[in-house]
Amino acid sequence: MATKLTTREKNLLLLCVTVLVLMAGMIATKQFLDRRKAALEKIVILQRQKAENDGWMKEQPFWEKRRTWLAATMPSTESLGRAQGQLLEDIQNQALEWGITAEQPTLPPLTTTPSPSYREVTVSVRLRGDQSTVLNWLATLQSPEKFQAVRELQIEIDTRAREKTPQVICNLTLARWFKPETGV
Secondary structure, three states, X not given: OOOOOOHHHHHHHHHHHHHHHHHHXXXXXXXXXXXXHHHHHHHHXXXXXXXXXXXXXXXXXXXXXXXXXXXXXXXXXXXXXXXXXXXXXXXXXXXXXXXXXXXXXXXXXXOOOOOOXXXXXXXXXXXEEEHHHHHHHHHHHOEOOOOEEEEEEEEEEOOOOOOOOXXXXXXXXXXXXXXXXXXX
């Protein structure tokens, strides 16, 4: 037999139910706010991506022009080993023309991981010569038209040199790029 609840018990029961409803509402609100925050962050990220993609789309004619230029002017080679030897010979001949001594030529191993954009050969050489001459010659090595770039460069003053003008020792690694293989 159920007895009637007193007013105090009714108030406590109402308070407990109210607290439970408030807690459920707070939990639901927190979940809603967490989901909303995640969705807003995702919207911001997507808006940034869209802005970046719009920028790329605006630059498409520029990059198409570059792609066409690359396809038309990038040199090709049958043998990377032969191309590497030719690059070393070119460096040695140019250094000789400029009055620079080329020593310790090194042919690093050819990269076996093909790039979809280019194939590369590198040559390392140690150079000795007049500081201004070496620096001027180094400035002529790297250019887009030659498809070559200075990969690594270390220059130090040659303290053992007996000349009046400053002499330098330069460790140079030069890379040259060729068209990727087709039909592989």
